[in-house]
Amino acid sequence: MDLSLNEKRLLKVLETVKKGDPATLAARMDTTAESVIQFALLLEGRGLARVEKKVNTTYQLTEEGARYARDGLPERQMIRSFADRIPMSDLKKHPLSGIGIGQMRKKGWVTIRDGIVEKTGMDAPGSDEIALADLSAGGEGVALLQKRGLLCEHQETVYTITLTPEGEALAAKGLDLAEEVGTLTREQITSGAWKDLRLRRYRLETLPRKIYPGKVHPYQRLLDEMRQILLEMGFAEIYGGLVQSSFWNFDALFQPQDHPAREMQDTFFLKETVPVPLGFEKVRDMHLHGGTTSSTGWGGHWSRGKAEQCVLRTHTTSLSIQHLVAHPEPPVKVFCIGRVYRRESIDSTHLAEFEQLEGIVMDRDVTFRHLLGFLKEFYGRMGFEDVRFRPGYFPYTEPSVEPEVYVDGLGWVEMGGAGIFREEVRAPWGVAHPVLAWGLGVSRVAMLRLGLKDLRQLYRTDIDLVRETPLWRQAREIRGGQ
């Protein structure tokens, strides 16, 4: 058996005294009682000693309690202060009336009728007064006093350490008490003294304290993974403001001005406005009659004022269209991950703000088949191997598609939306080639990945979620499933 020096020293002492409390043992070992308990527990783990623990409770009067122990409880002092009866108004003049009157009534010592306090004669000392005289009596009286804050409880843990027969046998064989060293010093290392040292051994059973490395939030790690995939696929990243004009957020995307998404109950509107850009007339005409395309447009009216109202962006597509306007020549392949806003009541599955991932591919000769191919590849790289497509509807794409991925335990899960920008969207800006577009609510993927039940957990972070979520998990686990 491989005992530490301290264990051996304690065993040695126990060999003589057989049994003792930590303080006595500590005195003989020239150490502290706390250390003795530590060493004893180690010995107990090896079956060489037994550690008995007993909690002793003692009570001590508070300052107020001590006063009452001398003079009597307030109700006792008061009941002594008058004969059989007394008007309430007089009794109230007693300095202890604040506590005393209530207690006298509660204990049934007096009755109060028509402003007169009258003794009932049943005022023998109760268990509390008995306990006040002698705390060792314990029982109900002590509890009552404690409740009134007249005494406080002290708990003391008493250890008794006893040598077991196994310990005795081992000690009898003789113990090597050569000094052990805990920490190696520079001096010992450089001088070569380490050669003669006995280094204390550590126990593997004693678990290390937990330390937490600084980490990127697991949700951000997922966003970074998606960014990485898109960068690897040749996309350039774009970034832009949270505040957008309705023109770029809606009108430029051919969303009619009376569309429900443009009402104040769905979108966060701001009092600020920004002017419509140069060339807005072509967008206006597109809404009114389809401009020079085969489109009929939405008809009705188009208000410039409505287009100039600012909103918190409801999608990052407002950035994609502005990028296209600035870069109308092919090829364009860009993506964006950013916060978007919906005027939703917040609950476990709805937030007023969340991240959207979206991107576009504009080039000569790209087709609907390429859109599906891109989606399959992207979701495949995210670990969703089974992808299927259903017709979808989005105001600014035609054709539109809803991709679904297969998740074990959940079945087919809708995973964002995609389509080809309507000609009405790109034509006003001289963008002559098809624009494949897709978007994805990333928080949904994060819920699947992190196994969360409540979307709010992503943003109102419990530090332990970050601390306990490992940086790396085997791909199969983290990709495509929970």
Next chain:
Amino acid sequence: MAVITLHYRYLERLVGCDRATILERLPMIGSDIERVEEDHVDVEFFPSRPDLFSVEGVARAMRGFLGIETGLPEYRVTPSGISFSVDPGLASIRPYLGTAVIRGIALDEESILSLMGLQEALHWALGRGRSKVAIGIHDLDRVTPPFRYVAAERTRAFVPLDYDREMTMEEILEEHPKGRAYAAIVRDFPKFPLIVDACNQVLSFPPIINGELTRVTADSRNLLLDTTGTDERAVMTAVNIICTALADAGGRIESVLVSGSHVPSLAPSTRLVSARECSALLGVDLTPADLSLLLQRMRFAAEPAGDDGVRVTVPCYRADIMHDWDIFEDAAIAYGYENFRAALPPTFTIGRAHPAMVIASTVRSLGTGLGYQEVIPFTLTSERVMYQKMQRPDAPETLCVLHPISEENTIVRTAILPLLIEMLQFNRHRELPQRLFAVGDVVEGLATFQKSAFVSLHPAADFSEAYAVADALCRELSIPYTTQESGDPAFIQGRRGSLVANGRTVGTFGEIHPAVLNAFELEHPVAAVEIDLTAVPGYPSGQGTP
């Protein structure tokens, strides 16, 4: 979203096919099956296809999609001899009227439910909550033509649906449940829209409520439709969708004379589209003949016209066909989304991260290197958290949302530090030390840019720790800085500093004021730093401004 209830028996009878086949193929025409019940299924259809908001409309589309009956459905309209006048006084109130007579209908429970569901879904999708279009359907035999659509006095009284006493239109807006729900659409007009018959009996107070007089029951055989609104195209679309559904339910459609023209005509429109353009869009080689066949399954009439053209006849109920590509999408649906061979786009480009995001990533690796945990707070917050609890004055450049949904979400953050301190409050019961950082967007005025903040909470947190972190951040991000005494009331006086770079204050650091700790219910000192990332050399300027 419009969720439509389809009763199997009625659906199977109209489609001529079993429910299993219908349910299997229904999603592939563009719908989400919400709930499958024993006798019915609830299906969500897209707002672009109001013609699918009835069992009759779905059955018509599915007959084509399943190949049971393809091509254009024909609808005959004969004149009813009835006329309907429109009062010019309505021009500024609710000018447009659509109408039709439907005869010989035999409604059963399921077709009445389908009709009511259609009416409700059209009010939502086309009608924008009845403001743009409102629909009334009446028992024609209870009233006497001709009919008049007039602007009437607000005190005109009649018995509204579901009531047994006369009420004035003003009373209806105050007391009737429908009146209260839709009062906002008409309340401010001096006169109210009203539909009356030759004997001055009231049929309807559009867009609010019909009269009890013309209530439709299973015994009604002949119906009068009124559709009123503010957008002529939407009003006519609603008429077309309801008339074609009722014709499919067995009714004969008759036209009504309105301002000299016969309404409705239910006439289809035509478009000449290019098979080559369609092929290029979808990535599938389609000849005009191929495209014609696909479109016939979507209930268009379609025939090749020349070596590239296809002449497409679009039924009157297809309100969504605005552009040739809308027709091409239908061709794609008929082709079957599951039949496209997916292929990667051939476009070659080089990936490039955005500099602002690269800087954010750099801050993240710096934060974790310093032993801090990243958190991702909300960007919406309140003046209370952003300023009052921080003892900071409200910043004039704060962006307020116009109709906040709760007191916690009234503004967009101008700083991240208050949200980090709030995050410490959320984590009061967690083990110390707690070191948190965040990097993300803030908005000042209308401009979005990035900031980053760091907080450290533990019994020994102090100014020196904050200064050391601020210094490390600036050194690692190559921000040449000097310091100045700060006046920021969120920090303890004498234990706070400003970071100044190129003559501009770009950050603050120090020991958080105990009153702020009290406000956030924190019990240990907090060392904190916040830095404006536009100070980082190479941060792209001006990209976050609309």
